[in-house]
Amino acid sequence: MAVTAPPILFKPQKAPFRVMPGFNLSLGFTIFYLTLIVLIPLSAVFLKTFTMTWPAFWSAVTSERVMASYRLTFGASLIAASINVVFGAIVAWVLVRYTFPGKRFIDALVDLPFALPTAVAGITLTALYSSNGWFGQYLEPLGIKVAFTPLGIVIALTFIGLPFVVRTVQPVLEDLEPEIEEAAASLGASSLQVFSRIIFPAILPSLLTGFALAFARATGEYGSVIFIAGNMPMVSEITPLFIITKLEQYDYAGATAIAVVMLVVSFLMLLSINLLQAWTRAKAAK
Amino acid sequence: MSRATLSHSTRPALKEPRWVRALFIAVALIFLTLFLFVPLAAVFVQAFSKGWATYLAAITDPDAISAIKLTLITAAIAVPLNLVFGVCAAWCIAKFEFRGKSFLLTLIDLPFSVSPVISGLIYVLLFGAQGWFGAWLQEHDIRILFAVPGIVLATVFVTFPFVARELIPLMQAQGNEEEEAAIVLGASGWNTFRRVTLPNIKWGLLYGVILCNARAMGEFGAVSVVSGHIRGETNTMPLHVEILYNEYNFAAAFAVASLLALLALLTLALKSFIEWRLQLNRADDSATRSTEH
Numbered sequence: 001m002a003v004t005a006p007p008i009l010f011k012p013q014k015a016p017f018r019v020m021p022g023f024n025l026s027l028g029f030t031i032f033y034l035t036l037i038v039l040i041p042l043s044a045v046f047l048k049t050f051t052m053t054w055p056a057f058w059s060a061v062t063s064e065r066v067m068a069s070y071r072l073t074f075g076a077s078l079i080a081a082s083i084n085v086v087f088g089a090i091v092a093w094v095l096v097r098y099t100f101p102g103k104r105f106i107d108a109l110v111d112l113p114f115a116l117p118t119a120v121a122g123i124t125l126t127a128l129y130s131s132n133g134w135f136g137q138y139l140e141p142l143g144i145k146v147a148f149t150p151l152g153i154v155i156a157l158t159f160i161g162l163p164f165v166v167r168t169v170q171p172v173l174e175d176l177e178p179e180i181e182e183a184a185a186s187l188g189a190s191s192l193q194v195f196s197r198i199i200f201p202a203i204l205p206s207l208l209t210g211f212a213l214a215f216a217r218a219t220g221e222y223g224s225v226i227f228i229a230g231n232m233p234m235v236s237e238i239t240p241l242f243i244i245t246k247l248e249q250y251d252y253a254g255a256t257a258i259a260v261v262m263l264v265v266s267f268l269m270l271l272s273i274n275l276l277q278a279w280t281r282a283k284a285a286k
Numbered sequence: 287m288s289r290a291t292l293s294h295s296t297r298p299a300l301k302e303p304r305w306v307r308a309l310f311i312a313v314a315l316i317f318l319t320l321f322l323f324v325p326l327a328a329v330f331v332q333a334f335s336k337g338w339a340t341y342l343a344a345i346t347d348p349d350a351i352s353a354i355k356l357t358l359i360t361a362a363i364a365v366p367l368n369l370v371f372g373v374c375a376a377w378c379i380a381k382f383e384f385r386g387k388s389f390l391l392t393l394i395d396l397p398f399s400v401s402p403v404i405s406g407l408i409y410v411l412l413f414g415a416q417g418w419f420g421a422w423l424q425e426h427d428i429r430i431l432f433a434v435p436g437i438v439l440a441t442v443f444v445t446f447p448f449v450a451r452e453l454i455p456l457m458q459a460q461g462n463e464e465e466e467a468a469i470v471l472g473a474s475g476w477n478t479f480r481r482v483t484l485p486n487i488k489w490g491l492l493y494g495v496i497l498c499n500a501r502a503m504g505e506f507g508a509v510s511v512v513s514g515h516i517r518g519e520t521n522t523m524p525l526h527v528e529i530l531y532n533e534y535n536f537a538a539a540f541a542v543a544s545l546l547a548l549l550a551l552l553t554l555a556l557k558s559f560i561e562w563r564l565q566l567n568r569a570d571d572s573a574t575r576s577t578e579h
Binding site: 018019020021022023025026027029030031033034037038039040041042044045048087090091093094095098100104106108109110111112113114115116117118119120121123124125127128134135158159162191216219220221222223227240241243244247250252255256259262263266267269270274 | 302303306307310311313314315317318320321322323324325326328329332371374375377378379381382384390392393394395396397399400401402403404407408409410411412414416417418439442443446462465466469470475478479497500503504505506507510511523524525527528531536539540543546547549550551553554555557558
């Protein structure tokens, strides 16, 4: 008799009684909406390319003009993200460690590139850097042309990616225990040693995360770039613009093929960002 | 929490020499001035470069008015949809344990990592003349692409994760105890949500809505692909700015752009205010908790 009792006893452990209501409803709606808005439309991109033959797909994604646009898009994004790592780290450092008048105001305004519509950023930067603009009129005599050149693209992408590094590094710097630095200093470490041995290793994962986020955003960016880029094929034509050009020629398959390449790169970036964030959390937990 | 903030303000900052501090602050301020403050100021200076009369004429132009209307309508549809989704997603992800949760989280984040241009392209592939539903839509005389529904759909896609993303970590941090107590005491599910959960998450919810709204009103790339650029019909504010700019009507372009810049500033102001409220709440929580123990 006692042998048959345990299964009943253990049953609640297998299917725990949930106090909280609404699991099926909320999960059901979440998956339904996600499928309708995101998954079905995104899958259309991949299914569309399956209607192409492999040689057609390959020639669409490796034509000379597309290759030039990849080089420009990824190159400019890389430079812009690197600029943001250096200056973003300095801005985050200054905002966390020092006090100066207007700090709160500046802190709030760092997010401007997230809030300002990209088209507004695009026309404004173009106006500033064109040959009679506030910056352009001084740069032009020095032989530096920014507007309508790849350099302009770097400027626009730097603007767009500015908040990422600041906002990923800032909380990590805030959470650093001052005791560790004090201990190091009292044991005779110089400021430079404290920075390179204690602070830098602690913020490194967040710096890389910020870099990856800024880079990922920059590769897909369209609105702020097209005004300042000049959009000359082979010279200053970014990949997202090339997709639009293909669409305007009703070459849907060609546009979709390039979109697949961009999507695969984005998914790889998303994956590495997730890994980097897991690393950041693991470091913080230590 | 309160201890941590205390140690910040009294942090012995500042072992590094004065000139290093001054140098860092100067570099940060120069960088931000060149890349943020000057461009922001330039929007308004350019907008008023031809005087008030031109400014007013530009923003009261019938095409501008219809662009403003379309932008407001689009946001008015897209934001509530993503709000309902955000609350649902946060409820099941934060309040329950189930398999595949982190995968679901990654899927919810997907629209953030997709280029705006591709966000528009996917709807062209679905509803365009050569698209999956193109022929059927034409037969039934339903216009989605190059019409308002397409613009709304593209906007819903690009603003999809905003509310969910703000709510999930907040609700995870708050745990289930309060809701469970309400349920055990006999409250219905809906009442528990309305009376217990909602007051706890209201600031986080508002935060997500504000960010979602800013993106919905400002989206350019995705909307540009699906809109068809029909003046007075399928132009949102950012697209109207582009048209005016490409016609070399710079003062008018910047006038409309200045409205969007004002929206951005308002968004940032509200965001800072809510962050301050959230911090206050958290400080309250930890204060009550430390007196309880």
